Amino acid sequence: MFDKNIILLIIFILLIIFYFVIRLGAGKKKDIDDSKHLTTYLKGVRILIIILGVVGVILWFFI
Numbered sequence: 001m002f003d004k005n006i007i008l009l010i011i012f013i014l015l016i017i018f019y020f021v022i023r024l025g026a027g028k029k030k031d032i033d034d035s036k037h038l039t040t041y042l043k044g045v046r047i048l049i050i051i052l053g054v055v056g057v058i059l060w061f062f063i
Helices: 006-027 029-034 035-059
Strands: none
Touching: 006 035, 029 035
């Protein structure tokens, strides 16, 4: 199986990929800056990813 540190690295890589896929799907930077809805949406996505990262770290301690 994977080492404990590799599992943590995989979790963070997946979260970063998740963010970039959503960010690219939201549109161009100019569109995001002009739209309050997209800005709020991406802020919510960042909060969700932070929560998932914290949960991942907490679970990682119990491995």
